[in-house]
Every structure is written in structure tokens, then in C-alpha cells.
Amino acid sequence: METWEDEAVVLSARLHGEGHAIATVFTPTQGVRRGLVYGGAGRRGRATWQSGNVLAARWQARLADQLGRLEGEALCAASAAALGDPLALAVVASACAVAEAGLPEAEPHPRAYAALVALFGRLDAGEELVADYVRWEIVLLAELGYGLDLSACALTGAREGLAFVSPRTGRAVTAAAAGPWRERLLPLPAFLVDAAAPSSPGDLAAGLRLTGHFLARDVFGAAHRPPPPARERLVAAIEARAAARPTEAERAAP
Known part of the structure; x- marks a missing residue:
């Protein structure tokens, strides 16, 4: 037995x-x-x-x-704690669906597990919960062997002014070093570089797009399956918030 x-x-x-x-x-x-x-x-x-x-x-x-x-x-009972908060429910649904679809069966990943339990312990954090969720996806990617290097610029080695991530290598790039390749790079929201940095809905949407790129390519793409619908619903909800609440820079743009 x-x-x-x-x-x-x-x-x-x-x-x-x-x-x-x-x-x-x-x-x-x-x-x-x-x-x-x-x-x-x-x-x-x-x-x-x-x-x-x-x-x-x-x-x-x-x-x-x-x-x-x-x-x-x-x-x-995380499910009961999330009741009445559509954003918390969306985060729980997305995290569970991503873990089920992305993790191989019967293979322990204790860091991803601990980070998931910690995430579900902060269901009352409002929009900051989504920032924690993005950080959990980064832990998950690292546990699966697809870790991102957001510590220094891939081109110059600088640790300040990091603003983009290479969609090919997963390494950070400064705004100064991005040059003509800027449009081909993924925006790196400040909350992924500095845990104390505030995160607007636009920043959260950028974070979800960042991790979503590598999940779709390296995790779900490798298994020939699309991202879970629950994650797509979370992304859509955050993008809707971002559209409804533009940043000061976006409001000032002509």
C-alpha cells in the first residue's frame, strides 16, 4: 500500500x-x-x-x-477569504490554474509552493495582491528552470535604471542601453526591481505581460497548450483597470 x-x-x-x-x-x-x-x-x-x-x-x-x-x-480557507472580492477570486483562480497546467506531476517544487501559500495569505491586499501574484509567477518560472535575471543590465552590467527585459533571454536592460531595440523589449515595471515601489494598474498589466510571455513560450508552449483561461481573465481585468485609470504620463501625453 x-x-x-x-x-x-x-x-x-x-x-x-x-x-x-x-x-x-x-x-x-x-x-x-x-x-x-x-x-x-x-x-x-x-x-x-x-x-x-x-x-x-x-x-x-x-x-x-x-x-x-x-x-x-x-x-x-482561502476561497472563503476571497469571497466578495472579484480581484482576489481572479488571482486565486489564475494561480491555481497556472500551477495545475504548468507544473509537472509528482515533482516537488517547495519554493513555488511556499510562495503560493504566502500569496493566498494576502488576499486582502487589494491591487497589491496582483503585484505579489506576478512575483509568484517569477518564482514559478525559476523553479521550472526559466528564471529571469532582473538584477543587472545584460548589456552594461548597470543595476540602476533597469526598464526593459529581453524577450529572448529574460535579462534586464536599462532605458539608456535599450536604444533602437526599445520597441522589441518587454517593459519592466518598477515593482519588480524595487519591492517598495508603487504599482499602478498599468504597471500590473505590464508585469502580467512580462511573465505571460515566458509562461506562454517556455511552459505552456513547450506542452503545446494555451495559457489557462483563468489567467487570461485576470489579465483582461487588470488591463480594463489600466484603461480606466491612465498614469500621469499618459494623461499628459498629447
């Missing part, structure tokens, strides 16, 4: 049969795993197996490569 117990984030739970569910969870030591949850789609089970909830999980099967049975006891 194969068994493991671990803390886990619920990524999804889909109806299976009458009142049961097949749940996908993400744990620090087991990675992304699936299991059959008896009663998981029932009245009491649905509250526990909501995406974003943190559980004490137990998985058991006769053989390691079987679907197995999954049980869980709620430790932190």
Missing part, C-alpha cells in the same frame, strides 16, 4: 460520479498530485475542496501509479 500525508493547496476539484470528485492538489514534497475524493462534490465536501484552500491531505493507493484516494482536512 502506497501512502503519503502532506500539507496541500487544492488546485481543482471536478465532479466524478454521484457526489464524488477528482481533486488536484499541490504539496511541497509530492508536487502536483490527483486523487479521488469520496463525497468531495457533496454539500459538505464542496466547502473543503475549493480551489485555493490549504488542507492537511492524505493520499492512499495500492500502487504508486494509481489514481488513489485523497482525503483532506481544511487548514486555511
